[in-house]
Amino acid sequence: MTERSGADILMDTLVEQGVEVVFGYPGGAVLPIYDALFNDNRIRHILVRHEAGAAHAAEGYARSTGKPGVVLVTSGPGATNAVTGIADAFMDSIPMVVLTGQVATAMIGTDAFQEADTVGITRHCTKHNYLVKDPADLAATINEAFKIATTGRPGPVVIDIPKDVQVASAPANQTEPRSRFNPPTTGAPEAIAQAVAMLAAAEAPVLYTGGGIINSGPEASELLRELQDLCGAPLTSTLMGLGAFPAQNKAWLGMLGMHGTYEANMAMNRADLIISVGARFDDRVTGRIEDFAPNAKKIHIDIDRSSINKTVQVDLPIIGDCTLVLRQMIDEWKSSDASAQNLSEWYARIDGWRARNSLAYPQSEEEIMPQLAIERLFELTKQYDPIITTEVGQHQMWAAQHFHFFAPNKWLTSGGLGTMGYGLPAAIGAQLGNPEALVIDVAGEASIQMNIQELGTASQYRLPVKVFILNNEYMGMVRQWQELTYESRYSNSYSDSLPDFVKLAEAYGWKGIVIENLDDLDAGIQAMIDHDGPVIVDCRVAKLANCLPMFRSGAPHTEMIMYGDDTQREVTAEAKASV
Amino acid sequence: MKIQHREQERHVLAITVDNESGILAKIAGLFTARGYNIDSLTVADISENHNVSRITIVTHGPPAVIDQIHAQLERLVPVHKVSDLTELGPHVERELALVKVAGKGDNRVEALRLADVYRAKVVDSTTESFIFEITGAPEKIDSFVALMRELGLVEVGRTGIVGMMRGVNGA
Numbered sequence: 097m098t099e100r101s102g103a104d105i106l107m108d109t110l111v112e113q114g115v116e117v118v119f120g121y122p123g124g125a126v127l128p129i130y131d132a133l134f135n136d137n138r139i140r141h142i143l144v145r146h147e148a149g150a151a152h153a154a155e156g157y158a159r160s161t162g163k164p165g166v167v168l169v170t171s172g173p174g175a176t177n178a179v180t181g182i183a184d185a186f187m188d189s190i191p192m193v194v195l196t197g198q199v200a201t202a203m204i205g206t207d208a209f210q211e212a213d214t215v216g217i218t219r220h221c222t223k224h225n226y227l228v229k230d231p232a233d234l235a236a237t238i239n240e241a242f243k244i245a246t247t248g249r250p251g252p253v254v255i256d257i258p259k260d261v262q263v264a265s266a267p268a269n270q271t272e273p274r275s276r277f278n279p280p281t282t283g284a285p286e287a288i289a290q291a292v293a294m295l296a297a298a299e300a301p302v303l304y305t306g307g308g309i310i311n312s313g314p315e316a317s318e319l320l321r322e323l324q325d326l327c328g329a330p331l332t333s334t335l336m337g338l339g340a341f342p343a344q345n346k347a348w349l350g351m352l353g354m355h356g357t358y359e360a361n362m363a364m365n366r367a368d369l370i371i372s373v374g375a376r377f378d379d380r381v382t383g384r385i386e387d388f389a390p391n392a393k394k395i396h397i398d399i400d401r402s403s404i405n406k407t408v409q410v411d412l413p414i415i416g417d418c419t420l421v422l423r424q425m426i427d428e429w430k431s432s433d434a435s436a437q438n439l440s441e442w443y444a445r446i447d448g449w450r451a452r453n454s455l456a457y458p459q460s461e462e463e464i465m466p467q468l469a470i471e472r473l474f475e476l477t478k479q480y481d482p483i484i485t486t487e488v489g490q491h492q493m494w495a496a497q498h499f500h501f502f503a504p505n506k507w508l509t510s511g512g513l514g515t516m517g518y519g520l521p522a523a524i525g526a527q528l529g530n531p532e533a534l535v536i537d538v539a540g541e542a543s544i545q546m547n548i549q550e551l552g553t554a555s556q557y558r559l560p561v562k563v564f565i566l567n568n569e570y571m572g573m574v575r576q577w578q579e580l581t582y583e584s585r586y587s588n589s590y591s592d593s594l595p596d597f598v599k600l601a602e603a604y605g606w607k608g609i610v611i612e613n614l615d616d617l618d619a620g621i622q623a624m625i626d627h628d629g630p631v632i633v634d635c636r637v638a639k640l641a642n643c644l645p646m647f648r649s650g651a652p653h654t655e656m657i658m659y660g661d662d663t664q665r666e667v668t669a670e671a672k673a674s675v
Numbered sequence: 676m677k678i679q680h681r682e683q684e685r686h687v688l689a690i691t692v693d694n695e696s697g698i699l700a701k702i703a704g705l706f707t708a709r710g711y712n713i714d715s716l717t718v719a720d721i722s723e724n725h726n727v728s729r730i731t732i733v734t735h736g737p738p739a740v741i742d743q744i745h746a747q748l749e750r751l752v753p754v755h756k757v758s759d760l761t762e763l764g765p766h767v768e769r770e771l772a773l774v775k776v777a778g779k780g781d782n783r784v785e786a787l788r789l790a791d792v793y794r795a796k797v798v799d800s801t802t803e804s805f806i807f808e809i810t811g812a813p814e815k816i817d818s819f820v821a822l823m824r825e826l827g828l829v830e831v832g833r834t835g836i837v838g839m840m841r842g843v844n845g846a
Contacts, residue, residue: 215697216700219697219700219701219704220704220705220708223752224751224752224753225697227696227697244752276693276752276753276755277752400750401746401749401750402743402746402747402749402750404746405739405742405743406743406746409739668676669676670676673676
């Protein structure tokens with residue numbers, strides 16, 4: 097039987113898995129794999145500038161294409177640098193396979209050069225991880241890793257490969273497929289019937305949808321629209337779920353949660369039935385648990401049993417894949433001849449909350465309000481059906497509030513972990529997966545600096561990504577919380593010593609645009625769109641604008657602060673302790 | 676501001692897992708990472724071909740947390756099955772302890788007599804010491820150890836409990 101090296105087995109198995117792009121950075125412990133890549137045209141390697149960039153780029157690729165992202169990094173610092181991206185993918189359930197080099201098996205445990213306990217470090221931020229000690233196990237391990245990463249609730253899987261395992265050879269075709277990982281896919285029929293009966297009987301229902309719909313594939317979004325059409329229920333979505341339901345639909349309540357709309361949170365609070373589809377009752381959604389939707393029966397559709405009753409006790413759990421469960425519900429609705437209650441009174445109440453116009457913000461003649469900048473960005477780019485990534489902070493929430501989404505896989509943001517520095521590498525990954533798309537990273541001047549080195553990656557691969565910086569010279573969300581909770585003591589939240597972003601852009605071969613005046617806003621955005629290549633826009637916005645509406649961390653989800661409300665009141669120790 | 680504490684329940688979980696490297700660290704780490712408690716943990720290979728181990732964990736927490744522990748354990752890829760014996764109903768819990776007692780004269784005689792009452796076996800002896808092997812429910816071992824403490828207890832080693840459902844069916 098012919099034998100192949102571990103590195104060759106790895107390459108062949110990745111190709112068999114349909115991998116086209118790998119994001120990585122070479123180093124001592126992965127040199128055999130990089131040598132195997134050297135003359136192999138089957139896989140495109142994207143050289144990032146920092147391993148965190150590789151992991152986030154793989155996330156952006158995965159979120160925008162639905163295919164697993166693949167990362168290749170060296171041992172020790174290569175692996176530890178990738179950990180933030182791995183943890184990010186774990187929190188947001190993004191399919192990813194991370195290949196890390198490791199020192200040779202005989203050296204493990206000796207504190208060898210560039211040795212780190214990668215399996216130990218990543219144990220609790222991966223869905224599963226492996227240390228492969230024999231090249232004969234490589235193919236089966238990689239195949240299982242892809243299955244685990246992409247099925248059930250998706251997530252990152254790490255495969256740690258010692259250098260000698262990459263070099264040593266093993267017989268070809270020795271891959272015994274494993275089949276131990278088989279998560280449930282369809283919901284229990286009796287639960288489906290009960291859910292449909294509850295939905296048909298509800299007088300004030302709300303569909304509450306999350307990232308699970310996106311992860312389940314584009315069909316889930318179509319089925320969601322179909323189910324909503326049948327039952328007529330108003331619909332809100334988490335940050336992770338934006339795009340699954342078109343924002344122009346009259347049933348659309350906007351995003352819910354801490355920075356969601358007033359109508360979305362009030363509808364959740366006053367609903368008699370909440371159907372959660374692929375969402376997890378995160379604390380940013382519920383606010384104070386005791387005050388969350390007290391009168392609603394709750395149905396929770398989730399692929400992960402551990403999401404059920406984790407924070408909020410529900411009345412009817414349905415464990416299954418969103419696509420299949422939604423189809424089951426639609427079939428059941430039709431076959432049982434269900435019909436919805438008259439929801440006109442419910443919609444009338446919702447209109448009352450809508451009339452508060454919770455996304456309103458003060459207009460300014462002199463300054464560019466950040467909300468306005470997002471609105472104009474939306475208006476001027478919507479015809480191109482753009483993919484939007486974000487960093488983390490005020491700009492992220494403003495983008496979620498004022499940009500509108502009509503299709504899944506167009507909105508890529510770090511929701512669970514809240515990782516500053518996510519947006520630029522994610523945009524690079526998304527652009528690689530969608531070469532024709534307009535990809536824009538909506539950023540803040542602080543966040544963008546966290547992975548600014550990836551400008552070079554976009555230059556190298558001629559990726560025309562756009563970075564739109566809402567520059568308010570503050571870590572705006574930190575400043576806002578300090579205003580709300582610490583009587584405006586702005587401890588270390590001022591972005592001092594900022595670079596000249598235009599010069600920085602030019603230094604990397606990008607185009608740089610600065611927008612300082614309201615009158616230049618549209619022209620600046622248009623110039624960004626029109627430039628055939630990567631662009632940084634430094635958009636100088638009002639410095640002290642707050643992102644509202646907002647309920648405070650640990651406060652009831654109905655107690656929303658809006659523009660015009662006093663933001664300077666006393667705060668209890670409990671509120672200060674709430675993240 | 677004060678930290679609030681919630682009511683606790685004790686549960687015995689029997690977990691069958693793939694016998695692969697790191698599985699114990701995964702499970703123990705899951706408990707620390709999510710702030711769960713481990714009162715005792717036992718693990719041993721139970722299969723003919725050394726593929727599968729059974730782990731018994733005694734834990735405590737509020738009912739909702741116990742349910743989360745169950746679900747979080749099931750999420751781990753190498754975990755085949757999690758059985759909450761406390762939830763499932765009548766079950767047997769047994770633990771083994773080795774208890775070393777040193778002494779002379781009356782104490783030595785009394786220790787041997789009590790060992791007999793508790794059906795503990797002598798597995799090693801010198802003229803000045805015994806090692807007793809005792810098996811039973813954890814409370815029985817607790818009370819035996821408490822008695823030995825007065826009679827010259829040197830050291831105790833306990834296995835932690837293993838548990839199994841009563842009756843004909845497996846968990």
